[in-house]
Amino acid sequence: MTYDIGALRAQFPALRSGVAFFDGPGGSQTPRPVIDAMADALAHPLSNRGSLTAGERAADALVTGARAALGDLLGADPDGVVIGRSATQLTYDFSRTLAATWEPGDEIVVTTLDHDANIRPWVQAAAAVGATVRRAAFDPDSGELTAARIAAEVGERTRLVAVTGASNLIGTRPPVPEIAELVHRAGALLYVDAVHLAAHARLRLDTLGADFAVCSPYKFFGPHLGVLASRPALLETLRPHKLLPSTDRVPERFEYGTLPYESLAGATAAVDFLAGLADGTGTGAGAGRADDRPARLDAAFAVLAAHEEPLRRRLETGLAGLDRIRVHSRAALRTPTLLLTIEGADTRDAYRFLAERDIAAPSGSFYALEASRGLGLGDTGGLRVGLAPYTDEDDIDRLLAGLGEFIAGAA
Structure with a gap:
């Protein structure tokens, strides 16, 4: 090709x-297809999600379509795809929700390779409940962050490890699947910042070994959003703060307010545009075919x-x-x-x-x-x-x- x-x-x-x-x-x-998809969404009837009016049905279709597309991109169940304003916002939300399950003396591991959005939320959440933060340092000479560096900080009180899928500063891709194995052996959860990685590598939640992975469509041709992927069964165990009348269904229980439907149209188009590179011409031909x-x-x-x-x-x-x-x-x-x-x-x-x-x-x-x-x-x-x-x-x-x-x- x-x-x-x-x-x-x-x-x-x-x-x-x-x-x-x-x-x-x-x-x-x-790219133009993403711009057009967002404009098209706004040019047609659009309202809060439902099944009666044209605007309700359009909104629901945009949400369902975006969850399916982003689930395909991240190798995740669409029912485990949570939409937020940004990856930073989602990480803050999930850090507070997960911290409700921690106790004083529990340990959280972060790395010095990460973007601060995958460090500070965990540091602050741990401080709020009396948990301890441990740091795994990368090697500045080689730029590498090895699984051994993570393993040295993981113990029986470790509850969560937060690690980047790829450094947004120097590009380093840590061995996340290897890290996932040692984290899970310790009975802890793995939270992966895949914001930089998602623009350059094929991701699958299970292969990566992540319990949670976040990305941002604006890094791969899309609009400014945040996306988190997890297993629906794991999300069912978490109880975030929410408004009384808002749904308790997963993944909606983690989403606040009305979703940005036009941006979801753009996110779907961005994934389809990426998939369109498969023809080898870079023309995006075949975009919009969700079946394959x-x-x-x-x-x-x-x-x-x-x-x-x-x-x-x-x-x-x-x-x-x-x-x-x-x-x-x-x-x-x-x-x-x-x-x-x-x-x-x-x-x-x-x-x-x-x-x-x-x-x-x-x-x-x-x-x-x-x-x-x-x-x-x-x-x-x-x-x-x-x-x-x-x-x-x-x-x-x-x-x-x-x-x-x-x-x-x-x-």
Whole structure:
């Protein structure tokens, strides 16, 4: 199969701006089918869910369709798919709900590799009930977070381990299935932040070994939402705070207020667009066919990896030829996301320099404060370069040229 990058890029109106986007880890650009799906949802009758009026039926169909699509994406039962405002909000909600089952002396394990959204909610929830927080540190030299590092912090009082599926800062992909085995042997639950991973790898809740996994559709072409996947039977055991008249059904008992129906239409379209990469052309042909969507997602992520991996090698080779660049993304298994620092220069200046040349490669710690500090970069972080399905060779060459020009001027 061939990957027609031109046909794919033509479906992203934002790319007509001429900007080379390397800020995908913070949120991808949006293709036309997703934009149209959201507009279409708002252009037709829409009201609170029900079965009598056209608006009620449309709302119900959008919710049902989104749960099915997101369940396919995450390899989860649609009845275990919870919709929220963001992954951060969902993690806060679930941390408070799970903390109600903890006692003083219980232990929670977080990692220094994670985004703060998978650290602070657990730290704060543990403090509220007198539980102890333990931290598993990654190796700053290799960028690796091994199962052994997690195992060293897990004990008989461990109730939950929170770990990233992939670092949003340096791309490291910890061995989550291996971690899941040791966590479950200890009788604990595993909460996986899959926000960064979901844009680059095929996920299945059971294969991952996660009891809970969260992601955000705006990282993979969709609107700004949060999604949590779990087993319906596990969700049945949890009792969140809720309004008296709101339903107690799972997964609805975890959802507050009216869902954003137009965004759910966009989330479904985003999953279908991803599945459309399976034809190898990048045109999204066949989008909307839900009957074979899981198989097409399998194929799509294989095609996507075959596109991103050569681009990552091209980028790394080019960076190796530039003076004073240090790449902090070194793990053996990682996403195509690189964190750079420049000897003798501030990457915030490089960010501004590149932005003036229509190259979006932001600088910061990107809420991964503990990871940035673990790398010795403090809260400043570095320049983050993330590849996306619409990245092409010209983008890579523009970035390398821009960095070269910046370094020469900063000497």
